[in-house]
Each structure stands twice: as C-alpha cells, then as structure tokens.
Amino acid sequence: MSVKLQTPIDYLKGVGPNRADLLRKELGIHTYQDLINLFPNRYIDRTRYYKINQLQRNNADVQVVGKIIAFKEVAQKRGKRLVGTFQDDTGTMELVWFRGQKWIRDNLKLNKPYIIFGKTNWFNGKFNMPHPDIEELEAHKQNLRSAMQPVYPSTEKLSNRGITNRVIGKIMQQLFIETGGRFTETLSKNLLTELKLISKSEALFNVHFPKSQELLSKAQFRLKFEELFYIQLQLIIKNLVHKTKIKGFPFEKVGIHFNTFFKEHLPFELTGAQKRVLKEIRADLGSNAQMNRLLQGDVGSGKTIVALMSMLIALDNGFQACLMAPTEILSVQHYNGLLEYCNKLNIRIGLLTGSTKTSERKIIHENLENGDLQILIGTHALLEDKVKFKNLGLAIIDEQHRFGVAQRSKLWKKGPPQSSQKEDAKSVQQNNGTSTPPHILVMTATPIPRTLAMSVYGDLDISIIDELPPGRQSIKTVHRYDKNRLNVFKFIKDEITKGRQIYIVYPLIQENEKMDYKDLMDGYESISRDFPLPDYQISIVHGKMKPADKDYEMQRFIKGETQIMVATTVIEVGVNVPNASVMIIESAERFGLSQLHQLRGRVGRGAEQSYCILMTSHKLSNDSKTRLETMVRTSDGFEIAEVDLRLRGPGDIMGTQQSGVLNLKIADIIKDNDILQLARHHAKTVLKNDSILASPDNKVILDTYKSLGKYKNIWNYIS
Ligand code: ADP
Ligand code: MG
Numbered sequence: 001m002s003v004k005l006q007t008p009i010d011y012l013k014g015v016g017p018n019r020a021d022l023l024r025k026e027l028g029i030h031t032y033q034d035l036i037n038l039f040p041n042r043y044i045d046r047t048r049y050y051k052i053n054q055l056q057r058n059n060a061d062v063q064v065v066g067k068i069i070a071f072k073e074v075a076q077k078r079g080k081r082l083v084g085t086f087q088d089d090t091g092t093m094e095l096v097w098f099r100g101q102k103w104i105r106d107n108l109k110l111n112k113p114y115i116i117f118g119k120t121n122w123f124n125g126k127f128n129m130p131h132p133d134i135e136e137l138e139a140h141k142q143n144l145r146s147a148m149q150p151v152y153p154s155t156e157k158l159s160n161r162g163i164t165n166r167v168i169g170k171i172m173q174q175l176f177i178e179t180g181g182r183f184t185e186t187l188s189k190n191l192l193t194e195l196k197l198i199s200k201s202e203a204l205f206n207v208h209f210p211k212s213q214e215l216l217s218k219a220q221f222r223l224k225f226e227e228l229f230y231i232q233l234q235l236i237i238k239n240l241v242h243k244t245k246i247k248g249f250p251f252e253k254v255g256i257h258f259n260t261f262f263k264e265h266l267p268f269e270l271t272g273a274q275k276r277v278l279k280e281i282r283a284d285l286g287s288n289a290q291m292n293r294l295l296q297g298d299v300g301s302g303k304t305i306v307a308l309m310s311m312l313i314a315l316d317n318g319f320q321a322c323l324m325a326p327t328e329i330l331s332v333q334h335y336n337g338l339l340e341y342c343n344k345l346n347i348r349i350g351l352l353t354g355s356t357k358t359s360e361r362k363i364i365h366e367n368l369e370n371g372d373l374q375i376l377i378g379t380h381a382l383l384e385d386k387v388k389f390k391n392l393g394l395a396i397i398d399e400q401h402r403f404g405v406a407q408r409s410k411l412w413k414k415g416p417p418q419s420s421q422k423e424d425a426k427s428v429q430q431n432n433g434t435s436t437p438p439h440i441l442v443m444t445a446t447p448i449p450r451t452l453a454m455s456v457y458g459d460l461d462i463s464i465i466d467e468l469p470p471g472r473q474s475i476k477t478v479h480r481y482d483k484n485r486l487n488v489f490k491f492i493k494d495e496i497t498k499g500r501q502i503y504i505v506y507p508l509i510q511e512n513e514k515m516d517y518k519d520l521m522d523g524y525e526s527i528s529r530d531f532p533l534p535d536y537q538i539s540i541v542h543g544k545m546k547p548a549d550k551d552y553e554m555q556r557f558i559k560g561e562t563q564i565m566v567a568t569t570v571i572e573v574g575v576n577v578p579n580a581s582v583m584i585i586e587s588a589e590r591f592g593l594s595q596l597h598q599l600r601g602r603v604g605r606g607a608e609q610s611y612c613i614l615m616t617s618h619k620l621s622n623d624s625k626t627r628l629e630t631m632v633r634t635s636d637g638f639e640i641a642e643v644d645l646r647l648r649g650p651g652d653i654m655g656t657q658q659s660g661v662l663n664l665k666i667a668d669i670i671k672d673n674d675i676l677q678l679a680r681h682h683a684k685t686v687l688k689n690d691s692i693l694a695s696p697d698n699k700v701i702l703d704t705y706k707s708l709g710k711y712k713n714i715w716n717y718i719s
Contacts, residue, residue, distance in 0.1 A: 003179045005033035014174050022163060026155045035175055036183070036204060038168070039223070039666045040150030043210065046117070053090035055120055055127050063117040064088060065137060068095065068110055084108070086116065086129075093120070094128035113137035133166065148210040172208050181205055186704045187226055188697045191682060197222040207666075221675065224667040228679035230708060231664075233701070236683055239461075240691070248290030248439055249393050254282070255316030257345055258309060265344055266305075273467035274302055280463045281310050281441065285394070291439035294400070297465030298637035299445045299601025300472065306465070307396045308338055310441060315347065315374050319393025319438075322376040324383075324411070326399050328353045328547045329554055329575060334398070335377040337576075342375065352378035352387070355547040383410045391416040392438045400442035412437040445601065446594050448641060466638075474635055475604040477612040479588070479628045488613055489530050492582060496536065496563045500608060501580040505599055507590045508543060508568035516568070517544065523586060524566045537562040543570055569595065571602065578606035588614035588631075589624035593644040596631050623647055645670055 009029055010020040023029040029038060050062045066088035073080045082104060084095040095116065097104050108114070116132040152168045183201045191197065198206075203219040210216035270278070277295060284291035297303045311321035323338075325331045335351040342349040350364050350373045367373040371390035376382065395411040415436045442460070480488055492502050504527065506520040524540055531538060539553040539562040550570070557565045558577050565571070565580070569591075583603045588596065596614070604610040614628055630643045667675060686698065693702040 003032065005031060005036065005179075005183075007032045009035060012171060012174055012178065014171055019163060019171075022158060022161055026158050027153065032175060032179070035172065036208075037665050038152060038172075039207060040152050042151050043148040043216065044117075044151060046149045051090040052086075052088050052093050052127070055093070057122045061117065061119055063115055064093075065113060065115050067113055068108060070110070071105065073101075083128075086114075092126075094126055095132050095134075096128050096130045098130070108134065115140045133164070135166065148213060148216055150208060150210075176205065176208070185700060187222075187229070188686075188700050190697050191229075191686075195225065195678075195682075197225065200226075220666065224672050224675050225679055227664060227667045228672070228676050229683055230705065232676075232680040232683040233687070233705060234708070236680075236687055240687070242292065243289045246290045247288055247436065248285075249317070249319065249436065250288050251285040251313050251317040251319070251393065251439075253316060254313055257312040257315050257347065260345060261309065261312055261341065265341055268469065270305070271302065271465070271467045271469055273297075273465040274306055277306055277463040277465055278309055280461075281306070282313065284461070285310070285313055285439055290437050291394075291441065292460050293441050294460040294462045295441055295443045295465070296448065296462065297443070297445065298468070299598060300468060300605055301445075301465040302469055303398070303443045303445070303465065304334065304337065307398070307441065307443065308341065310396065311375055311394060312345075314394035314439070317393065319391050320368070320371065320374055320376070320389050321394040321396070322378070322382055322389070322392060322411075322414075323396045323398060324378060324380070324407075326379070327570060328355065328379055329541075329550060329570065330398065331377055331379050332551060332554075333576060338375070338377065347374050348372060349375040349377065352376060352381045353547070354379060354381055356381065380407070383407060387414070389414055389416065395438045395440050397440070397442045400444045411440060414438060445598065445637070446641070471607065472604060473607075473609050475583075475600060475610045475612050477600065477614065477632050477635070479614045479616065479632055482615060482617055485615070488584065488615070491611075491613075492531075492564075492584070495582050495611075496531075499579075500582060501557065501560065501562075501577065502564045502582040502584065503571065503580055503599075503602055504564060504566045504584045504586065505571060506566070506568055506586045508570075517542070519587070520566070520568060527564065527566060531564060536564065538564045538566060541565065541567040541570055543568055569599070571599070575602055576605055577602070579608075581606065581608045581610040583610075583612045584615060585612070586615050587617070588628065589616045589620050591627075593627050593630060593640055593647065596627065597635075597637060597640050600631070600635070 008020070008031060009015055009023055010017055012032065012035070015023070023035075027034075027038060029035050044061055046063055048063070050064050052064060052066070055062060055064075064086070066086050068084045069087050069092075070085045072083050072085075074083055079098075080101075082097040082101040084097075084104075086093050086095050113136070114134055115137050116129060116134050118129045118132040120127045120129050150165075150169065152165055154163075154165060154168075158164075181201060181204075183204055185192075185200045187197065187200070192199070197203075198215075198218050200222075202215075203222040206215040206219035207223060210219065277297075281291070281293065281295075284293055295303060295306065307323055311323065314321040323334060325334055331351065331353050335349070339349055341347075348367070350367065352361065352364050356364070356378075364373065364376070365386055365388070368376060369388050369390055376387075376389075381387070392414050395414065397407070397411070415438045495502060504523070506516065506523055508516045508520070520542055524538070528538060537556075539557045541550050541553050545553075553562075553565075554575075556562045557580075560579060581603050583600055585591065585596065585599055591599070600612040603612060612631070614631060616624070616628065620628070626643065626647060630640060634640060669676065686693070686701065690698050693699075693705070
C-alpha cells in the first residue's frame with residue numbers, strides 16, 4: 001500500500017490544520033487509521049424521495065427534492081429566524097434556520113434544485129423543516145454514496161464549526177480515494193474461510209459506503225468479530241500466562257481446622273451452590289498456580305461461610321489468611337461473626353480498622369509478623385505498609401466492587417519474601433520478584449452478566465453462587481409516592497408491634513452532600529415525631545459520624561434495642577440483621593439499580609416475610625421508572641444487572657474501566673453477545689492449536705496482535 005495509515009490526519013486533502021485540530025480534540029482522530037475506524041452510529045435509508053403532498057405528521061426523517069423560491073426573515077422574541085419557501089411540483093413547505101443565517105443567505109441559491117433531508121414539523125397549517133441537511137441535487141447525484149447513509153458520531157462543537165455529517169462523509173471518501181480502498185488483512189485465511197467473512201477492504205468500504213443492506217450486515221459482522229476476537233485473544237493469553245507462570249502455594253491438604261468446622265460447627269447444611277464453589281476454590285488452592293478467583297453471589301447467598309472455609313484451608317496448610325471489607329461496620333460484623341467459630345476452633349483472629357487504637361495496632365502488627373495471629377479481618381487499613389504478614393497464603397476481598405484494582409494488587413505484595421520459599425526461580429515470575437503472591441479470592445454481590453464478566457475480568461476465574469439458602473421468603477417490593485407516607489408509617493408501626501425492625505435509608509450523593517445531609521436530618525426529625533420515645537427507639541448512622549459512634553448505634557440496632565435505623569447508604573453493603581424485615585428507601589428515584597438491589601438485600605435475612613418500600617416523588621424520569629418497575633418485578637440479581645447494563649452501559653460497572661470493553665469501536669458488548677461468544681470460542685481454538693501463534697497462517701494474527709501494542713508486557717511472558 002502506498003499510503004501509510006499512520007499518516008497524520010492533517011495531510012488528508014480537504015482536512016487542513018483547523019479541521020485536523022477539531023477532529024483530534026473532539027473525536028480523537030489523529031491518523032488515517034483513526035478516521036477509517038470512525039464507524040457510523042447508524043444508517044439512514046435514503047432510497048425514498050417524498051413529494052411535499054406526501055408528508056405525514058409523524059416527524060420521521062424524510063428527503064425531498066425541490067427549489068427555494070424565496071427567503072424571508074421573521075422577528076421572534078430573541079433575534080430572528082430565517083425562513084425559506086421550498087417548492088416542488090406538488091406544493092410548498094418551509095425551511096427554517098435559527099442560527100447560521102448569514103452563511104445560508106450567502107451560499108444557497110434561489111430556484112436551483114436541492115435535495116433536503118431532515119425531520120418535519122407541522123406548524124401554522126404548514127410543514128417545516130428546521131436546519132435541513134441540504135445539498136445541490138447535482139452534487140448529490142455524483143457522490144460516492146449509497147442508499148444506506150451513514151451517520152457518524154459527532155459533537156456539538158463539530159457541527160457548530162461546520163464539520164457536519166456530510167463533511168465527514170466527504171473526508172472519508174477522500175481517504176478511500178487516496179488509499180485506493182486497499183487495506184491490510186487482519187484475520188487469518190482459516191478464520192475468513194471458516195466463518196465466511198468478507199475481506200478487510202471490502203468490510204471497511206461497505207461499512208462506510210454500503211452498497212446494500214446485505215453487504216452492510218456482512219461488513220459489520222466481520223468488523224465486530226475482529227474487534228471482539230482480539231480482545232478475547234488478549235484476555236485468554238493473559239489468563240494462560242497467569243496460570244503457567246505465576247506460581248502459588250499449593251495447599252495440598254484439608255486438615256483439622258476445616259474438618260472440625262465442617263463436622264462439628266457448621267451451623268447449617270451448605271447449599272449445592274456453596275458446595276460447588278468450595279470445590280472450585282479447593283481445586284485452585286491445591287494446584288501449583290496462584291488462585292485469582294471472583295466469587296459472585298447475590299446478596300444473602302452465603303458468601304461469608306465460603307470465605308471462612310477457604311481461610312481454614314489456608315490455616316490447615318500452615319499459612320495466614322486475611323479478609324478485607326470496604327467499611328468499618330462490615331469489618332466489625334465479619335469479625336464478630338467469625339470470632340465465635342474461631343474461638344471454638346482455637347484460631348487466633350484479629351481486627352484492624354481505621355479506628356483501632358495505636359497500642360492495639362502495635363500488638364497486631366507484631367503478632368502478624370511472628371505468625372501468632374492466623375486470621376486478620378479489616379478495612380483498607382490492612383493495606384498499609386506497616387502491616388506485614390509472616391506467611392499470608394490467602395487474601396479475600398469482600399464486596400470487591402467497592403475497591404479498585406490497585407488495592408487488589410497491593411494485597412498481592414503482602415506475600416512472604418521469596419527467600420523463605422523453596423527456590424524455584426524459573427517458574428516464579430511475578431511483578432516485583434520479591435514475594436510469592438497469596439491466593440486471591442474477591443467476592444461481590446453485584447452480579448455481572450456472565451458474558452460481561454468474562455470480558456471484564458478475563459484474568460480472573462469465576463465462581464457463582466446461584467442459589468439462596470433454603471427457607472428464604474421472597475421480599476415483597478412496592479413503589480409508593482410521598483403522599484402515601486401516612487399509610488407507610490402505619491405499616492411500619494404494625495410491623496414494629498410484631499417485633500420487627502425497620503431500615504429507613506436516605507440517598508447520599510457526594511456532589512450534593514450538604515443537601516443530602518439536610519434531607520437525612522429532616523427525615524430523622526419527622527420520623528422522631530411520628531415514632532416518639534419511649535415507645536420507639538431510633539438509631540441513626542451516616543458518613544459524617546465518628547466510627548465509634550456509628551458502631552455504637554449499629555450495635556444498638558443489632559441487639560434489638562432500637563426498632564428503627566435511619567441511615568444513609570453506609571448501610572448498603574453486607575450488614576446482617578436478620579430481625580430487620582422492612583427496608584424503606586427514601587427518594588428511591590435517585591438510586592442506581594444495583595444500589596437499590598443491595599439495599600433491599602439487607603432485609604429478608606430471617607424467617608419473617610420482609611418488605612421493601614420504594615418511596616419517590618411524583619416526578620420521575622423514564623429511566624427512574626424502569627428502575628423502580630424492575631425492582632418491583634424481580635429480585636433476581638442477574639436480571640437486575642442486565643437491566644442496569646442496558647440503562648447505563650458497561651461504563652459504570654466496576655472493572656470495565658480497566659478492560660477493553662469500553663473502548664469498543666464497533667461492537668456492542670450487550671447487543672453483540674453472540675458474536676462475542678463466537679469470537680471467544682475462536683480465540684480459544686486458535687491458541688489451543690498454536691499457543692504461540694507460530695504457524696504461517698497465524699502470522700497475520702500475531703502481527704495484528706502485536707500492533708495493538710498495549711499489551712506488550714504480556715507478550716514478553718509468552719514469547
Ligand atoms: P452474603 O453472600 O450476602 O455475604 P452472608 O454470607 O452474609 O451473605 O449470608 C447471609 C445469611 O445466610 C447469613 O445469616 C448466613 O448465616 C446465612 N446462610 C449462609 N449460608 C446458609 C445456608 N447454606 N443455609 C442457611 N443459612 C445460610
Ligand atoms: Mg457479605
């Protein structure tokens with residue numbers, strides 16, 4: 001190919017320095033290559049031409065051929081609008097411009113055939129089209145353009161500065177002229193043949209200038225496949241590298257701690273899902289590779305016991321274990337819960353949080369280093385440099401969506417120094433070279449659709465607890481408007497009379513902390529009035545309180561001394577008070593779906609029928625309505641996650657930031673799920689047959705993979 005795709009976009013005819021600058025800033029287009037990868041968001045069918053007397057009042061995109069026969073200016077409240085009378089052989093309509101009027105007057109000619117395209121409005125007994133896409137009929141006919149007209153991503157700035165969709169189309173056309181439309185193939189012959197894919201050049205041409213719907217579909221399929229194929233290839237390679245090169249401690253046996261607990265202290269029969277997941281974890285721990293596993297399980301599915309039993313395996317093999325939770329409340333709760341079992345098993349367990357006193361802290365540090373302390377529970381405080389383990393073999397992160405990847409990697413480095421290990425330098429190759437990483441188990445109650453998880457957490461293995469412990473009643477969920485508050489209060493009173501406890505949660509959104517705090521306090525006051533002492537006791541917990549005060553209030557609620565817990569979302573994760581059976585969520589329209597689901601999971605933990613009441617004002621956006629309806633309809637975390645994903649896109653789901661799925665150029669992680677599966681399957685097969693991509697047929701894959709650049713480090717491992 002004569003033209004290099006790495007050529008800066010400035011060099012393309014018709015672009016120039018100003019436009020190049022805009023393209024760079026607004027669309028991230030620096031080179032020819034970037035431009036060719038600017039894929040249309042959608043296509044408009046322009047096969048049909050309308051006559052003015054055929055226009056309907058349905059506000060769809062239409063195109064009409066005709067002439068402007070007159071211009072007039074119409075004064076309006078602010079400024080004026082320019083109106084052109086547009087005529088064909090069946091009637092007239094109006095074209096309206098609110099901006100850019102001078103340009104229109106200077107450039108559009110009267111009585112010359114134009115083709116206009118846009119949405120029409122019905123106004124004052126006439127059709128009009130505001131800011132039509134307009135082009136001389138002659139030019140329109142000559143364009144390299146087809147029936148399916150691409151609509152490119154744009155920004156306000158671009159269109160204001162004259163880089164309209166049509167201009168981008170023209171630039172694209174120029175690019176195809178300069179390159180001759182020939183582009184290097186990026187998939188192997190085998191794949192092309194087996195999947196009957198069209199060539200790269202054909203695909204690129206037809207995605208930008210589709211000759212027919214059929215060719216467009218083929219082009220899109222091929223390009224989406226390619227994109228997903230290379231992401232999957234990267235993820236699988238990463239995972240393989242991990243398994244073969246990163247050595248872990250083999251926990252060969254299951255010993256006295258595990259067995260005693262299992263036989264004598266397990267308070268209930270494990271669910272099938274818990275058993276299966278434990279088996280998966282045991283298999284990992286028993287192998288030579290370091291475990292890096294994600295445990296997904298809906299709220300209340302019983303992840304804690306799995307965590308405990310995994311830690312017992314570590315202890316049985318002479319190692320320490322730790323469990324990190326995102327909040328102080330949750331850490332304390334885990335500690336108290338596990339302390340009971342540990343006492344029975346003669347295991348020494350410690351708690352380390354931000355509010356641990358310096359003197360206690362010192363003792364904990366010492367006992368960790370000399371190995372006296374076997375299990376450590378805590379918050380981020382665990383990550384501090386001063387916290388050194390004698391031989392940390394397993395680190396568990398609870399509610400991992402609250403932590404970042406950085407924190408996971410910090411835990412990696414808490415393993416014992418290598419000198420204390422048996423020398424096996426060849427196989428131990430991890431990032432800092434000074435320690436063997438502990439096995440890592442991250443737990444989350446934010447269900448991620450499995451396929452997305454696969455793409456996002458490609459470097460983690462995934463276990464899923466998809467079964468709740470027996471005997472759980474489903475939580476009745478309703479949506480109530482603020483004006484029904486009195487009924488809701490009456491309901492609360494009845495439940496309290498039955499001996500139940502109630503959560504009332506207010507939103508806390510960082511940007512508006514002051515207002516939220518006021519909402520919370522106002523709410524607390526009004527609740528205190530309606531539920532007066534001495535009949536009712538109320539706890540309050542929010543982010544501004546000192547940890548000790550929070551804990552005190554929390555403990556009162558856990559012990560049943562208070563009947564109502566008024567709180568912000570600090571209560572969201574993990575808190576377990578089985579007697580609490582009603583969750584009231586105030587301003588529920590302001591919460592995201594996964595947060596609502598988490599909050600609801602705080603109830604329904606005991607034997608009683610539980611309720612979740614979503615309180616909202618009357619004004620609701622469509623998205624809010626969908627969220628509320630979803631909550632009322634289902635309690636299936638995975639279904640909720642799917643809806644959430646549809647509403648928000650993958651961008652907000654934890655972990656997606658780190659993976660490639662966000663930067664997809666043409667594929668859609670949700671809609672193109674089938675192609676994703678296919679791509680993954682083929683990526684696996686290619687690697688299975690030729691793990692280092694050495695065969696001649698795979699050379700093109702190897703070259704493309706390398707040119708993706710970003711993952712060079714990983715490539716070094718394997719080649
Ligand atoms: P989560 O997965 O949300 O962290 P927990 O581990 O807190 O859930 O468990 C929720 C509740 O269910 C706890 O009270 C726990 O004791 C109980 N539980 C867990 N597993 C079982 C089981 N197999 N049978 C009965 N109850 C269980
Ligand atoms: Mg939990």
